[in-house]
Structure formats: structure tokens, C-alpha cells
Amino acid sequence: MLIQADTLTRLDSAKIMPRSDIQTDILYFAEDSIITDFRRNRIYLYKNAWFEYGEMRLDADQIVIDWETSEIYATGVTDSLGNVTGNPFFKDKGTVYEIRKEMRYNFKTQKAIIKDVVTEQQDGILRGETIKKTQDGSIYLDHGYYTTCKLTEPHWHISSSKIKSISGKQVVSGPFNLYFNGIPTPLGLPFGIIPDTPEEKASGVIFPSYGKEQVRGLFLRDFGYYFAFNDYIHAQITGDIYSKGGWGVKSQANYTKRYRFSGGFNVDFQKFVSPETELNPVDYNTFRIQWSHSPVSRGTGRFSASVNAGSTSYFNNIVSQNNFNNNITADLNSNISYSKQFVGTPFSMSANFRHSQSVQTGEVRLDLPTISMNMNRQSPFKNIKFEPLKTLNVAWNFNLQNTVTNRIQQQFGVNNPIIGDGPQTIPFTVDNLGLLLQNANNGARNTLPVSSNFTLFNYFTGTASFNYTELWYLQRLNFYYNPTTQRVDQITQDGFNRVGFFNSSFSMNTNFYGFYNFRGKGKLQTIRHHMAPTISFNYTPDFSDPSFGYYQRVQADASGRTQLFSRHQGFIFGGAPRGESRAMSFSVRNVFEGKIKTETDSTEATTKKIPFLESLIFNTAYNFAADSFQLAPFQLSARTSLFERKLSVNVSTTIDPYAVGEFPDANQETTSFRRINQYAWKNGQGIGTIRNASLNLNASLNPRGGPDPGQVRDEITQDFLQRGGVMDEFAQMEINRIVADPSQYIDWNIPWNLTLGYNLAYSKQVDNRTNITQGVNVSGDLSISEKWKINFNTSYDIQTSEFRQTMIGIARDLHCWQMDVNWIPFGRFTSYNINIRVKSSLLQDLKVSRRRSFLDR
DSSP states (O other): OHHHHHHHHHHHHHHTSOOOSOOSOEEEEOSSEEEEETTTTEEEEEEEEEEEETTEEEEEEEEEEETTTTEEEEEOEEOTTSOEESOOEEEETTEEEEESSEEEEETTTTEEEEEEEEEEETTEEEEEEEEEEOTTSOEEEEEEEEESOOSSSOSEEEEEEEEEEETTTEEEESSEEEEETTEEEEEEESOEEEEOSOGGGOOEEEOOEEEEETTTEEEEEEEEEEEEOSSSEEEEEEEEEETTSOEEEEEEEEEEETTTEEEEEEEEEEEEEETTOSSSOEEEEEEEEEEEEEEOSOSSEEEEEEEEEEOTTHHHHOOOSSOGGGGGOOEEEEEEEEEEEOTTSSEEEEEEEEEEEETTTOOEEEEEEEEEEEEEEEOTTTTOSSHHHHTOEEEEEEEEEEEEESEEOOSSBOOSTTTOOOOEEOOOSSTTHHHHHHTOEEEEEEEEEEEEEEEETTTEEEEEEEEEEEEEEEEEEEEEEETTTTEEEEEEEEEEEEEEEEEEEEEEEOOEEEEEEOOSSSSEEEEEEEEEEEEEEEEEOOTTSTTTOSEEEEEOSTTOOEEEEETTTTSTTOOOOOSOEEEEEEEEEEEEEEEEEEOOSSSSOEEEEEEEEEEEEEEEEEETTOSSOOBOOEEEEEEEEETTTTEEEEEEEEEEOEEEEEEEOTTSSOEEEEEEEEEGGGTTSTTOEEEEEEEEEEEEEOSSOOOOHHHHHHHHHHHHHHTTOOOOHHHHHHHHHHHHSGGGOOOTTOOEEEEEEEEEEEEEOTTSOEEEEEEEEEEEEEESSSSEEEEEEEEEETTTTEEEEEEEEEEEEETTEEEEEEEEOSSTTOEEEEEEEEOSGGGTTOEEEEEEEOOOO
């Protein structure tokens, strides 16, 4: 019993003895020899030796293990000729260190001192004369550099006397300079922060661009910080400063929630005051707001937003070098919407808040809000065998709208061609808010479409429809002639007011096919003709009849002449249509195709289809209820493509079938021209007068056909995944941004690409005045060598013999960088832009730019 107790006592004592600092097995190997020095407690490994401890592995031609200090020393071996072989190669927790000289490592504390080492951190490469590695994986570099170029002699690098890499966070440097091909440049900053995290978690400083504008002077632009708050929200804040007194602040944010929604919010505020400008003093505050929100389709409700608003002066003062289209935008449009489908019912609803703004005129329109209720088409008689009733369907649509605009109508004078009092535009400001709300335009519209489809005589398809519309307003207009001002004035009468009107129609259509087969030995085998005629009849009563009460006949001038006025003119949905219509319309669509024999090595003959005319359409109408000009103009259009669809051709024209008469005035001094109610062919004027005509030619030429945006997106995505990227929402948004901006992605494998466009428009007035406009658009790119590409975009107005918007660019593939030079040689936005950017995804914001804009030329 005592022996057993003593044994237990010894076991208990063993449990409380200190444990060794070595927590796992140590393995080592050498190909040449392993020498043990028992006196100094060291082991020497020679030739292709390695040492493993946990996640750490060290390879070198000479390794010394010191058990007393728990350190290992590694270096290469120098032969008789002075050549060094077997330099150390160190790997710890997934990080690789390529050592050019020697290293000392403590495998207990996991700290290391390394001489002349190269290590890769995410997409970047660090190199330093002396490196100290800590236990957490952070490293300190003395006289080091950072680059993303993986060549032995990198094209570029950042050089600094002190660099610290914090594992999993960022690389921080002291004062640094930028080197190109080993040549130092004056470009640099007092400090630098480069992210060393997965891209979706990277925060860090955004490097600015440098440049000069003629109005605002020298600038430092887009300097700020990028915040990766979490996996759902990324944001950046940047600032601009100009030497002549201007500054700006920009805030951009992206947010996403997997399987729910994603979006972005951008704000740009610019302030500039420069009274010293000699000719044109500049003083403005301007801003722009953008917001986009896209949901993932799920459930029955859907909220989305697309906001693009700002000061009218923004696009007239702020030059966007990266996106020239921003500077020629004529209109801004926004829409915030919510839609809901009611499960188990045919009903759905939507609400929209819309904004539209003209940059040129300053006119602003807000729809606050627009609410719609819809009932899907229902077939109440679908079980009846009689086809017209079986296919009869009915639907219902309700639309409620309230519009606020700074385009204000005259309070009393009627806006008509005789009086000439028109609307005015007032500034859209807080001071005018009361007047803007007072002149808000609102109303509701109900539509009830009823239709039925059926077959007639086996070969014809008939469609009968009836459409009823009812408008609801809270006001209507009363008109009276004011003898004092000798004009028609209006008075607004408050109260619920409804307007109901309808129309009905019936149409028939069928298809004819014709073939002609050639029996000769030529390539053309068959010609196919497809003709689809449509005849329709429609009827609309004359709702200007006094019995409806929708129109008012009022004296218009002192001579006693009277004129009809709609009691709802200018209202948001207008009023009832005026004039009876009993019209028959006719249209016919033609398609001509051919089948040709193709050459092949096989014994069996093959054919392919080619288009002669992809579409040839003719249509017109005849109104039996009209007292004059019953025949509508002839409209003719044609479309085809040539040279294996490399050239597309579109032609359209409108022919007026009525004659034009000359009417000299009483003094026989001037002559006026008017249409007369006689056909042109009865007055020796041919089949009529061509009032409008247009011709559009578009050709796209390149040796490979060129990738479409979808193909470009697939290629970028595949390359991103092959490089180990994780395809999340943020990566997808970045890929979409690159696809939308062709300068971000250049296919260097296509030697050339050319797009040509020619547009011709002709119009002729009744008084024989003609107007002709024609222009040529040319764009494309050309590879002048394997790594150089020229791209261009220009347009030429043939009538004025002037070049319009023109841009010439040069792109250079710099291996780890890409250089773009864009030059707008003339016009309102004359400028040039030199941009050099790193290809690495980690350094998308590290760029060197030299820009200059000429705004006051």
C-alpha cells in the first residue's frame, strides 16, 4: 500500500513540473552531412537542408541549430568562384520570404532578423536590406521598397527608409519616393498606408492626382481615405484643393447585403471664389448627389432608387476628365420606386418619386408622388366555346399623380398661338416654395381596356378592342373674353371634376409567303418573300360637342371670332380628345431573304440564309369623319444589313399626299404657301411631297469581330477568379464599373477596331424651306505595337464643315501599370489627361496623374 502511495505521489509531482517551450515536433534533414557539436550543443546541416517546426519551414544549403538559445541560423554557400548557391527560403504561416543573404530565427519566440529579403504580402512585394519579424507576423524593414511588379527588376517601386508591414492589416511607410525603372522621381508623400488585407476588408489612404486647370489653377485632387467598415459597407472621403481659392469635398459609399440589396451613395460639393480672375471672375457653390439602390428579387415587395441630381452649374464648371459624358449631359433624371404584388389577387401597386432637370434651361420637375394600381387582364368567359367571348379579357389601371415644376403658367392669359402669353420658368429655391406648391398639377386617371382575339376565315386574325378612360380633377377652367385687354382670360373653378371618353377599334392581319427557286448553277438558290398586311378601323366620338361639357366656345378677339378651349388644357393628363375620328389605317410589312450555296470541302452542298431587306414597312390612314385632309401622310421605312451584318442601313421617309398652293397677298408683293384639300397627283405635283427623310449607315469593322460588353465582363470575371479572387458583391460592382468604362479594360489582342456612322436628315416645310443635316461619326483603336494602342472618337458636321466632339487617346501596357493619355484638342472642354495606374487590385487608387483643362479659352 505504501509503495503504491509513493508511486502516486511521484506521478502527482510530475504533473506540476514546468513544461518545455517547444510545443511540437522538430524535424530536420540535410543531403550532404549533419554534424553535431555536443560541447556547444549545436547541429550543422549542409547541402539542401531543411528545418521544420510547426507551420514554419526553412530551406538553405547551410543551417545551424543552436539548442542553447533556441535559434537557427541559415545562409547560402559560396564556392571558389564567389558564386552563392542555396540561399535561405523561409515560410511561416503562409508567408514566404526569399532571402538573398542570411537569417537568424528563434523558434520559441518566432522572431527573426533577416538580411536582404523579398517577401510577398497579398498582391504586393516587400524588399529590405534588414528585416525584423515579430511573433504576430508583422515585419519591420530598414531601407526597403514596396512594389506590385513581380519581375526581378521591377518596373516601379516605392522606396522608404522605414517600412512596417502589419500582418493582415496594412503596410505603413515613412517619407517615400516613387521610382520608375530604378529612376527616382520627385513624386512622393510624407507617409504612406497600403492595405494588406483581403480586398473586401481593405482600408487605407487614397493617393491624390496632381494637375492644373486654367481657371482654378494648380490642384491636389481626390486625396483622402478609404473605409472598409465591414463586409456590408465601404466608403471613402476625398478632398480637392486649388491654388486660386477653390476646394471640394467628395463622399462615396457602397453598401450591400447578400441576397437582399446593394447600392451606392455619392455626394460632391465644390466651392470656388476667385475675384482675381481678370476677365471672368468666378464665384460659385455647386454640388451633385447620386444614389442607386437595387434589390434582389424576393418576396412581393420591391424598393429601388436611382437618383441623379445637382446644381445646374455643376456640369458647366466641373470638368470630369474620367467621364466626359458627364460634361455634355443635358438632363438629369431620378426615380425612387416601391412596388407590391398582392398574392392571390390580380392586383399590384407601385409608388414613384421622380425628378427631372434640364441642365441647359434650368427647368425642374418633381413627381411627388405617382401612385399606380393595376389589375392584370382577366378572362371572365374563358370556359365558353365561342371564341370572341372565350378570348375576351378586361383590365384596369389607375394612376394618381402630383407634379411640382418651376415652369409657371400665366395667371390669367390663356396660352394659345393667338394670345401668345406663355409659361415662365422661376428659380427652384426655398423662397419660391409657396408659389411652386400653389401651382402643383395633380389628378387621377382610370383606364379600362377590353379586347378579344379570334380567327376569321381560317387565315386572318381579328382583334376587337374598346378603351374607356376617366380623368379625375379637383379643378376646371372657365374662359371669358376680356374687352379691356382684348384677350381671353381664364378663371379656375374648384371642385371635383370628371372627364370620361372612349374609343373602339377592330383590326385584321394575316401573312403571305412567296418563294422563287433558281435552277441554274449560280450561288443564289432561293428568294423568299414574307408579307404581313394589317387593316384596322377605329372610332372616337367628338368630345368637343357642347353636350359633354368638356370644351367651351369663347369669343377670341374684337372681331367676334370664336374659338374652342378645353376646360382641362394644361392639366396633368390633359382633357378629352377633340374631333370625331372614323379612320381606317393600313400597313404592310415585307421581308426579303435569300439562300445561297456555300463552298465546302465535303461532298454535301451547304447553304446559308442572307438578308436582302430585313424590313420594308408602309403605312397610312384615312379618316372618313374629317371634313378635309382625310388621307394621312404615307410613311415608308426600310432596314437591312450588308457584308455579313458588318454594315447596317436604315432609311425612312414621310410623304405628304396633298398639293401645295401659292397665295399672293393683295399687293402682289409676297406669296404664302398653304396645303390645299386636293391630292398632289391631281395637280401635277407627283405622288406628293417628301416632308421628312433620314438615312443612317453604321459599320463596325475589326479582324475578330470584337468582344461585346457581356464577353468583356465574363473575361474579367474569369481572370479575377483564376487569380484567387472571391466573387462577392463588391467585386461584382467593380467589374461592372470597368466594363462600363472601356478605358479601364483594353483587349490588346485585337490589332484594330473601327466604327463608322453616317447620318443624313432632310425636312421640307410647306413654304418650300428645306433643312439638311448630315454628319459622320468615327471611333476605333489601332495597335501600333504589341504594347501601344491608339484610340480615337470624333464626329464631323458636313453642313457646317466643323468637327464636333473629338478625343484622341494613347494606351501603353506597362506590365504592372497601364498608362492612358487622353486629349480633347478643341471645343468647350478642351483638356488633356495623363493617367498612370497600377494594375493590382489592391492599388486601384494609387495613381500618378497630370491633368490640365482649358475652360476660358
